[in-house]
Amino acid sequence: MDNMYRAVLDSAALASSIYVNIALAGFTLILIAMWSRGIRNPRARLITYATMMISVVSISSYMGLASGLTIDTLVMPDGHPLAGEETISLWGRYLTWTFSTPFILLALGLMAGSTADKIFSAIVLDVFMCLTGLAAALTTSSYLMRWFWYLLSTAFFLGVLYYLLAEWPKDAEAQGTGKIFNTLKLLTVFMWIGYPIIWALGNEGLAVLDVGITSWGYSFLDIIAKYLFTILLVLYVKKEPDAITSTSVAPATA
Numbered sequence: 001m002d003n004m005y006r007a008v009l010d011s012a013a014l015a016s017s018i019y020v021n022i023a024l025a026g027f028t029l030i031l032i033a034m035w036s037r038g039i040r041n042p043r044a045r046l047i048t049y050a051t052m053m054i055s056v057v058s059i060s061s062y063m064g065l066a067s068g069l070t071i072d073t074l075v076m077p078d079g080h081p082l083a084g085e086e087t088i089s090l091w092g093r094y095l096t097w098t099f100s101t102p103f104i105l106l107a108l109g110l111m112a113g114s115t116a117d118k119i120f121s122a123i124v125l126d127v128f129m130c131l132t133g134l135a136a137a138l139t140t141s142s143y144l145m146r147w148f149w150y151l152l153s154t155a156f157f158l159g160v161l162y163y164l165l166a167e168w169p170k171d172a173e174a175q176g177t178g179k180i181f182n183t184l185k186l187l188t189v190f191m192w193i194g195y196p197i198i199w200a201l202g203n204e205g206l207a208v209l210d211v212g213i214t215s216w217g218y219s220f221l222d223i224i225a226k227y228l229f230t231i232l233l234v235l236y237v238k239k240e241p242d243a244i245t246s247t248s249v250a251p252a253t254a
């Protein structure tokens, strides 16, 4: 199949999993733009801008998929359940997570009042998680190599979880944003764990799920991890701009 744009439209599941997200990202963006107008605190504004970027990237990402630009058919190697067959890879997702997820972590790290070194480390680990995930999806030379990339990506993911679960909760407590951080942390951790599960079960992994269900799996997680997440975060920032007291991401002095 060379016309991926048509292939998307010919599948109701695939098409809806993409177009629904374009609409929701646009809606979220407008909502946050409206809400953010009254926010004056520079740190609170930075958090709001970061959340807006999540939807900006999302619209571009799903446009890439809708237009077929970032979708291809791949022939899976021996050992894969679909070995020798063509399967559709929506590889643009993994690429664009490289740009969207850092903004999620930036917003969370700022909200926790964490330090620049920790936010930087979490984002670097996250970027490598996404890029090695892209490599896992695109490797067709060896089945083993696909899973090796997957493991590497998981190792980076564990690093990200360390910041979310061990470092930032302490920082948030000290900052006075412990309660909201805890809610957003739980939402993020549970949703993010869903992504490697969908990859493993989806058409690119063990192929238990077909391509339409796999795509909806990611799209559903995106709806919670991006739009619901940003809406909750911005509503909090709007209500309590003073809770985000510190004005820079410089390490706190003793």
Ligand code: RET
Binding pocket: 094, 097, 100, 101, 129, 130, 132, 133, 134, 136, 149, 150, 151, 153, 154, 157, 192, 193, 195, 196, 199, 222, 225, 226
């Ligand atoms: C992959 C497969 C390889 C192993 C792991 C993965 C993790 C992906 C995650 C993605 C999160 C994406 C979000 C996107 C929002 O725009 C790459 C699926 C660990 C955690 C939140």
